[in-house]
Amino acid sequence: MNKGTVKFFNESKGFGFIKDANSSKEYFVHSSGLVDNIGENDEVTFELQEGKKGLNAVNVKLA
Template sequence: MQQGIVKFFNDAKGYGFIKDTASGKEYFVHVSGLVEEIRENDEVTFELQEGKKGLNAVNVKLA
């Protein structure tokens, strides 16, 4: 599991971005990859999965 902070999340469109606290990289997250609801600035844990345009955050939970 990796840890990060939700930089942006749009409830209406169902997607956002999570910044990995260890690497500083940002990963796309889609509402289908959420386990719990998230908001901007939430601390979360997540896993990475290859998507159509690179790595996506999945199994996203509040830390």
């Protein structure tokens, strides 16, 4: 399980980006991968899954 911070999330479009706390990499997150509702600057935990354009954050939960 990875930890990170929501850098950006657009609720109306249903996607955003999470910055990994350990590597500082940013991962795409889609609303279909959310367990909890998230907003910018929320601390979250997430898993990574291969998507069409690289790794995506899935099973995103508030920390």
